[in-house]
Amino acid sequence: MPRKSITSYDVAKAAGVSQSAVSRAFSPGASISKPTREHILKVAGEMGYQPNAIARSMSTARKDIHQKSGMVGVIVTRLEDPFFAQTIAEFSRGIQAQGWQMLLFTVDTEAEVDTALNTLMQYKIDGAIVLSAILSDQMARACNTQGIPVMLYNRSAEGLNASSVEIDNHEGGRMAADILLEAGHTRIAFVGGEEGDATSTRRQTGFEERLAEAGRQIFRHETGDYTFDSGREAALRLFARKDRPDAVFCASDVMALGVLHAARNELGLRIPEDFSLVGFDDIPSAGWAGHALTTIRQPVRRMIKDAVDNLVESMESPALPPRIRRFEGRLIIRNTVRQVGSSSP
Amino acid sequence: MPRKSITSYDVAKAAGVSQSAVSRAFSPGASISKPTREHILKVAGEMGYQPNAIARSMSTARKDIHQKSGMVGVIVTRLEDPFFAQTIAEFSRGIQAQGWQMLLFTVDTEAEVDTALNTLMQYKIDGAIVLSAILSDQMARACNTQGIPVMLYNRSAEGLNASSVEIDNHEGGRMAADILLEAGHTRIAFVGGEEGDATSTRRQTGFEERLAEAGRQIFRHETGDYTFDSGREAALRLFARKDRPDAVFCASDVMALGVLHAARNELGLRIPEDFSLVGFDDIPSAGWAGHALTTIRQPVRRMIKDAVDNLVESMESPALPPRIRRFEGRLIIRNTVRQVGSSSP
């Protein structure tokens, strides 16, 4: 039998003060004497009173200032993916550390982002983070109008009047090509994301650019969807033919691991003896001893700290202009690329 | 420059009706004529009006009925763990599918759960889900008083006046012992969670019980913290001595994979030739070809659907009594336990 919860009036009555006093007791920096505050806090504690964040949000909706809810909306796809899991975990900690709450919305396709953001905006979020997806011009403008800063993570916000934090995908692609070329590979395959996927496309472009500089081009191109299985299937297709690649670059570690497991344990191939493999992201499992995947590392911690800090700044000073930030990846050499000088298979 | 957002009054004026009419237009089942509703919806659409969920929540706080916010609080630890990532992903979809939003709170230790729940309650969540942790009696009672149903996932709510959904850990432990005994193992090690961890303890108890029935006991006991590295380190310790185990049961797949990688790739051991390995959970990567980990599967999908459905019911009918539900795990036989009849190492 749910009972009405305790309000500031109840506390005020019990403490023999006005409701205003109670409100002030719970507002850091408010004009109230120390003894009064302590007394109220004591009484409130005994009664188990907690200020109602919803009501607080209501009453801060004044003039033309956007009402503050203390919540940050986060929109994410494929949360089960290790890369996003890690990302969300970091975001959650970062957001909480700054005193905000995280309203999480999962979408299955990029097309749902606008709707999701709309829903979250009904909850008067103070800011939004969109992972690996982009919003429409229109939606970005709507957020702008409402004074809600938007942070795109893992995508560029160019031309959108939003902030963004991402890895330099183009340069990352170049790095991958670099090490594969250096190892002397000639039949280099690429496993990317779905047609039109911005991240994959950038990685591919950088990869091809570097290849071209060496007078080469992608030997074969397979399309996946960033899942392990899609990597596995790509491998099955790649090695089913007579003319096999001697190296594979995957647009993500998860897909690379799919290739790795399929190759070693289903096709009986050796890595790097039979072909070299390079991933992207450096998720935790890429470093597991049995994988030892050579990959391009994203400085996730730093990127997320930067994203959170920037978003918080924008939430606190709505006038701040958006900022687009690109981080450099780093090649992590492990054991899936053959050493220079080894003989070609 | 943030502008005041559009309110129902603005729409009312534009549509030539009262604010009440606008409110009714957006409330399914409210008393309003079809033409009026359609006209209002049209005008509202043109103006970009969206009802303010915060204000809506405020005004539904009536009488002694708890105010509804449309938000479900979710408290989680170790979101980066594949098991939890998958769990949260499912919960998120389930909660959204039923029209609720998810307010996510990450904690680092079980001790923070009470505080976290308290914070979430300030946001007037309509219900709470706590993953792999337990709340204090006191907190449970507080939720009860406020009419907030609590769902414990991966923990039993026995004696707590809360609902819970979990796997039968005891029986799961027995299953693991079963297959290991059947394979003829005699020096069986256990890698569990930290001292006092309820889940690990239950799995261990069931495991030992079955072992005892066969006149055996745990050969060696190692303690981990459910991370890959802790599994790896446990393996290093287990196989550093002369008297090595011939089988290892880990309280989680992640730790089992730590053991597997360390054994195969750092210690040069073969699985299952040198020792058998059994995990728990059946996370996606357990099934990867190169792992092929024999494990106890949790019917995650079903469990989460059950948890969400039950919580939603409780949120909609506050009088409903809590319900404790235990699911049965299933042994998934893959390739990390030696076949019966093979010779002992």
Add this chain to the structure above:
DNA sequence: ACATTTAGTGCATGCGCATTCAATATTCAT
């Protein structure tokens, strides 16, 4: 045709809090 129900609408109110304003208490400077 008239009484009675029903549907549709607007007005007024309150949810719990922060905040402005005016009133009072306290402190400080001289």
Add this chain to the structure above:
DNA sequence: ATGAATATTGAATGCGCATGCACTAAATGT
């Protein structure tokens, strides 16, 4: 000690919406 500046306090108000209530228009019954 005494006026001025400052610190505390309470009363009153509004945030945006849902809803009880009163009232009118339409629909139904006899």
